[in-house]
Amino acid sequence: MHSNRHKGRVVLVTGAASGIGAAIARQYALEGASVALIDVNAEALAAFAAGLEREGATVAWACADVSDYAQCEVALGQIEQHLDAPVDTLVNNAGISPKTNGKPANFWEMQPAEWQKVVGVNLHGAFNFARLVTPGMVQRRFGSIVNMSSVAGKAFVGFTAAHYGTTKAALIGLTRDLAGELGPYGITVNAIAPGRINTPLMRTASNETNQAVIAETALRRLGEPSEVAEMACFLTAPESRFVTGQVVDVAGGWLLT
Numbered sequence: 001m002h003s004n005r006h007k008g009r010v011v012l013v014t015g016a017a018s019g020i021g022a023a024i025a026r027q028y029a030l031e032g033a034s035v036a037l038i039d040v041n042a043e044a045l046a047a048f049a050a051g052l053e054r055e056g057a058t059v060a061w062a063c064a065d066v067s068d069y070a071q072c073e074v075a076l077g078q079i080e081q082h083l084d085a086p087v088d089t090l091v092n093n094a095g096i097s098p099k100t101n102g103k104p105a106n107f108w109e110m111q112p113a114e115w116q117k118v119v120g121v122n123l124h125g126a127f128n129f130a131r132l133v134t135p136g137m138v139q140r141r142f143g144s145i146v147n148m149s150s151v152a153g154k155a156f157v158g159f160t161a162a163h164y165g166t167t168k169a170a171l172i173g174l175t176r177d178l179a180g181e182l183g184p185y186g187i188t189v190n191a192i193a194p195g196r197i198n199t200p201l202m203r204t205a206s207n208e209t210n211q212a213v214i215a216e217t218a219l220r221r222l223g224e225p226s227e228v229a230e231m232a233c234f235l236t237a238p239e240s241r242f243v244t245g246q247v248v249d250v251a252g253g254w255l256l257t
């Protein structure tokens with residue numbers, strides 16, 4: 001949908017230089033929003049932002065590691081100054097799922113540094129930007145947040161390591177608690193649980209793993225990043241203003257319960 005339903009909004013997307021985050025940023029831009037892009041990969045982010053601008057979007061971008069609160073604070077300041085407007089929609093999308101040769105670490109062999117890194121990016125990253133933008137949202141009695149969870153946050157999928165599923169489950173808890181606490185201020189908070197989506201992250205797993213997931217998926221295919229992006233745009237649009245605290249699978253019917 002290319003309506004202008006997000007016109008006038010400022011949407012911050014983390015992990016915006018690749019995959020699902022890039023698709024989300026492009027979809028919001030198509031729907032009229034100004035988009036604020038955050039990523040740790042400066043080169044990819046600059047190239048993506050330049051492309052979006054060429055397509056006519058209003059874009060601000062800043063390089064930051066979402067796991068570092070101080071970096072997030074500086075990046076948000078730069079973006080809001082550049083756009084001369086506060087962020088009213090936040091999509092906490094940045095996430096990692098480390099694997100070696102297509103395989104996740106066994107829990108009993110996992111290095112503490114790897115555990116802390118994944119918790120830092122996937123969970124603390126969402127806390128950091130939510131903590132930074134919610135004071136303004138509360139003051140203005142307006143805003144919405146989407147957290148990118150995963151089917152692996154709802155079920156044991158067997159090919160992501162324990163840190164990944166744990167952080168994705170924690171994002172569901174964060175979504176519930178923020179929805180409850182921020183609802184009285186007119187702020188909605190929802191999560192998306194993607195299934196297997198065709199991005200560079202998905203390709204860190206082996207081809208056999210991805211084929212096995214497709215075989216278990218009712219629609220018998222991978223999802224496309226644009227299909228997740230359309231759900232993020234819906235969950236923050238006027239059409240869904242009475243929807244909060246929900247986790248929406250965009251998974252083609254994978255692991256139906």
Ligand SMILES: NC(=O)c1ccc[n+]([C@@H]2O[C@H](COP(=O)([O-])OP(=O)(O)OC[C@H]3O[C@@H](n4cnc5c(N)ncnc54)[C@H](O)[C@@H]3O)[C@@H](O)[C@H]2O)c1
Nearest residue numbers: 015018019020039040065066094095150194196197199201
């Ligand atoms: N692709 C899938 O099958 C799938 C399934 C379920 C959930 N997800 C979730 O969707 C989100 C996006 O995944 P994707 O498949 O698009 O991955 P991707 O690897 O294509 O993109 C992730 C982006 O996040 C950025 N990033 C990584 N660490 C960062 C950090 N510390 N600070 C800022 N940016 C950082 C990367 O540079 C990259 O641009 C993730 O949270 C992921 O867990 C993906």
